[in-house]
Amino acid sequence: MNRNLMEPRTWSRHTWGTGLVSLVLIMSILAPPYSGISTAAAEEGEAAAAAPQVPAYFSSTNDPQKPSWPDATGAAAGVWAAPAGDGKADVPASLTIPDLYDRVAHNLFSINMVWVLVTGFMVMFMQAGFMFVETGLCRAKNASHTAAMNFLVYPLGCLAFWAYGFAIGWGNWWNGPVPPGWYASLGPGLSLLNSGIGLGAAVDAAGNATGAYAYGLLGTKGWFLNSSVNDVSIMALFFFMMVFMDTTATIPTGSMAERWAWKNFIIYGLWVAFPYCLYANWVWGGGWLAQAGINWGLGHGAVDFAGSGVVHAMGGAIALAGAIVVGPRIGKFSNDGKPQAIPGHNIPMVVLGTFILAFGWFGFNPGSTLAGTDLRISFVVVNTMLASITATLGAMLTLELKGFKHDPSMLCNGMLAGLVAITAPCAFVNPIGAAIIGLIAGVLVVLSIFFVERLGIDDVVGAVSVHGVNGLWGVISLGIFATGEYGAGWNGVLRDEYVKQYGSDGVRGLLYGDASQFFAQCLDAAVVATLGFVLAYIWFKLSNLITPIRVPAEIEVEGLDIPEVGAPGYPDFALHSVGRSISG
Amino acid sequence: MKKVEAIIKPFKLDEVKDALSRAGIEGLTVTEVKGFGRQKGHTELYRGAEYVVDFLPKVKLEIAVDDGKVGEVVDAIARTARTGRIGDGKIFVLPIEETVRIRTGESGVEAI
Numbered sequence: 132m133n134r135n136l137m138e139p140r141t142w143s144r145h146t147w148g149t150g151l152v153s154l155v156l157i158m159s160i161l162a163p164p165y166s167g168i169s170t171a172a173a174e175e176g177e178a179a180a181a182a183p184q185v186p187a188y189f190s191s192t193n194d195p196q197k198p199s200w201p202d203a204t205g206a207a208a209g210v211w212a213a214p215a216g217d218g219k220a221d222v223p224a225s226l227t228i229p230d231l232y233d234r235v236a237h238n239l240f241s242i243n244m245v246w247v248l249v250t251g252f253m254v255m256f257m258q259a260g261f262m263f264v265e266t267g268l269c270r271a272k273n274a275s276h277t278a279a280m281n282f283l284v285y286p287l288g289c290l291a292f293w294a295y296g297f298a299i300g301w302g303n304w305w306n307g308p309v310p311p312g313w314y315a316s317l318g319p320g321l322s323l324l325n326s327g328i329g330l331g332a333a334v335d336a337a338g339n340a341t342g343a344y345a346y347g348l349l350g351t352k353g354w355f356l357n358s359s360v361n362d363v364s365i366m367a368l369f370f371f372m373m374v375f376m377d378t379t380a381t382i383p384t385g386s387m388a389e390r391w392a393w394k395n396f397i398i399y400g401l402w403v404a405f406p407y408c409l410y411a412n413w414v415w416g417g418g419w420l421a422q423a424g425i426n427w428g429l430g431h432g433a434v435d436f437a438g439s440g441v442v443h444a445m446g447g448a449i450a451l452a453g454a455i456v457v458g459p460r461i462g463k464f465s466n467d468g469k470p471q472a473i474p475g476h477n478i479p480m481v482v483l484g485t486f487i488l489a490f491g492w493f494g495f496n497p498g499s500t501l502a503g504t505d506l507r508i509s510f511v512v513v514n515t516m517l518a519s520i521t522a523t524l525g526a527m528l529t530l531e532l533k534g535f536k537h538d539p540s541m542l543c544n545g546m547l548a549g550l551v552a553i554t555a556p557c558a559f560v561n562p563i564g565a566a567i568i569g570l571i572a573g574v575l576v577v578l579s580i581f582f583v584e585r586l587g588i589d590d591v592v593g594a595v596s597v598h599g600v601n602g603l604w605g606v607i608s609l610g611i612f613a614t615g616e617y618g619a620g621w622n623g624v625l626r627d628e629y630v631k632q633y634g635s636d637g638v639r640g641l642l643y644g645d646a647s648q649f650f651a652q653c654l655d656a657a658v659v660a661t662l663g664f665v666l667a668y669i670w671f672k673l674s675n676l677i678t679p680i681r682v683p684a685e686i687e688v689e690g691l692d693i694p695e696v697g698a699p700g701y702p703d704f705a706l707h708s709v710g711r712s713i714s715g
Numbered sequence: 716m717k718k719v720e721a722i723i724k725p726f727k728l729d730e731v732k733d734a735l736s737r738a739g740i741e742g743l744t745v746t747e748v749k750g751f752g753r754q755k756g757h758t759e760l761y762r763g764a765e766y767v768v769d770f771l772p773k774v775k776l777e778i779a780v781d782d783g784k785v786g787e788v789v790d791a792i793a794r795t796a797r798t799g800r801i802g803d804g805k806i807f808v809l810p811i812e813e814t815v816r817i818r819t820g821e822s823g824v825e826a827i
Contacts, residue, residue, distance in 0.1 A: 469764075469765075470763065470764040471764055471765075471766065472759075472760070472761035472762070472764040472765065472766035473761075473764075474761050474766070535760055536760070538760075538761065538762065540762065541762060580762060580763060581763040584762075584763055584764065593762070
């Protein structure tokens with residue numbers, strides 16, 4: 132039965148049951164006197180079998196005034212469960228059931244937190260990958276400026292995310308819909324993310340607002356990570372979500388390279404957290420797109436495991452709006468509209484960047500379980516890898532069939548397209564599905580690059596095609612290929628008919644019996660494409676009134692390195708190609 | 716005094732230099748240049764957009780030669796730089812009005 136949205140979130144009996152079973156296993160190994168716990172006849176086992184004494188933090192939210200979870204700020208150096216000096220430490224026979232429970236729980240949260248942090252480090256490093264890909268694809272005279280944009284987007288984006296982005300995205304995360312028996316993998320401290328704005332406020336029996344909404348719109352807690360969210364779990368979530376936002380922020384620098392004025396880019400860097408975090412709230416932060424399953428019967432609501440929509444389609448939509456507003460580079464289209472080649476200055480750099488991104492994606496996708504203890508991560512990794520390689524080969528095949536040479540920059544775009552496309556469905560599909568999704572992505576990206584260029588849009592690196600088009604494909608492909616094996620109760624949707632037919636209600640696509648999920652994904656895709664493009668178009672037009680979005684023509688022809696950022700990329704070399712054509 | 720200017724294919728440079736050495740030439744200047752002749756270019760595709768590869772990399776040699784040796788030098792270059800395929804290059808002979816060795820101040824034929 133569907134979980135009633137109006138009830139405040141509580142730990143269900145499933146958690147206690149699971150905990151008890153694991154305790155039984157541990158105690159039967161550690162302490163023989165307890166081995167008979169599951170049968171009520173044992174003398175010392177009687178009390179334990181009657182009522183498991185689980186720690187208080189498993190049954191309540193975490194009030195910062197009276198914290199119930201042992202070490203909310205890490206102040207005790209994480210030492211909980213039988214700290215040294217209390218006479219109990221490391222003597223199994225003297226540990227009580229709650230002590231053991233505590234210890235297991237601590238290890239669980241520790242594994243999950245380390246996992247999220249380390250995968251987050253890998254995602255942060257993807258910034259270097261983006262920088263290499265974009266700089267390699269632009270001309271040498273713009274290398275320093277392009278690299279500088281990709282560099283500075285990290286501090287600017289992080290500042291904005293810290294100031295307001297995290298709050299609007301995740302401020303009401305705790306009140307989003309979840310499966311029965313779910314626990315916060317990073318720790319109960321996440322319960323502090325409990326205030327936001329939405330439509331249809333939920334009230335408890337006494338008539339007080341619980342903080343939950345029928346249609347969540349945005350969060351309102353955690354501005355500048357203030358003291359109201361001072362918890363180790365929240366710090367980990369903040370970090371992980373920030374590096375994802377940074378990925379979106381850096382995508383438009385690719386489509387708008389070689390003519391985007393530096394000052395306008397800076398204010399963009401401070402703005403981009405807004406559309407990203409707003410939409411992220413709707414899909415990941417417990418907002419109305421995630422609730423579309425509970426509210427409208429659309430599958431499990433919008434499902435997006437690691438962000439084909441939230442990160443990539445949003446980035447691609449902003450990139451498209453930006454490329455349209457800033458206009459094509461001088462010399463990109465001849466007078467009769469024919470596209471001219473402007474070759475990148477360093478193809479090895481592009482390939483290196485692609486490898487760095489492909490490596491970082493092994494953090495991006497599996498890290499999104501937010502739990503190293505969720506062993507589905509191995510499926511996620513394999514699906515990610517397979518999609519990336521079939522996409523590369525798909526791109527190569529497309530070039531071959533069109534009679535083109537296997538341009539390495541296009542092969543790289545192919546691999547990235549596959550990675551983008553698998554990002555949403557990676558946990559929910561099987562390896563064959565992943566391979567098919569990747570193959571289609573590789574074909575799509577090549578066709579899209581040609582198509583976008585024919586529309587008269589100058590996308591220097593193919594960002595719109597790699598991230599926009601394939602981000603949308605990723606979101607939709609989930610609605611087709613999700614197998615139902617994983618994600619039982621996702622977004623709080625647990626339908627009896629599916630449990631009866633399949634044994635569980637996992638995230639399931641069209642080909643596996645749930646057409647409503649496909650429609651949820653289509654809704655999700657339509658929203659991100661529209662929201663991202665419209666918000667970005669308005670922003671870029673407005674920002675142009677504050678400071679011009681495009682550099683003057685003389686600067687564009689000379690190269691942006693010295694005029695815009697004051698540092699030439701390659702001062703020792705003469706950089707200007709003679710004439711319109713290039714040497715072979 | 717004459718200046719011999721030769722535009723040749725880059726990979727032929729070492730062979731031509733050795734031939735000139737055997738011909739008794741002790742100094743030359745080399746520049747990397749781009750160019751084309753009647754060869755014309757060909758069309759390539761970069762990410763879906765056509766571009767014409769007109770200019771091909773070449774190497775330009777400049778050698779100051781005494782009048783009597785011009786024939787030998789031109790012959791040495793032409794012989795070793797030839798591949799028989801299109802784009803082999805050209806040799807020009809120009810008159811030199813004056814030559815000065817900077818280190819010693821010598822001028823005229825002794826400065827070559």
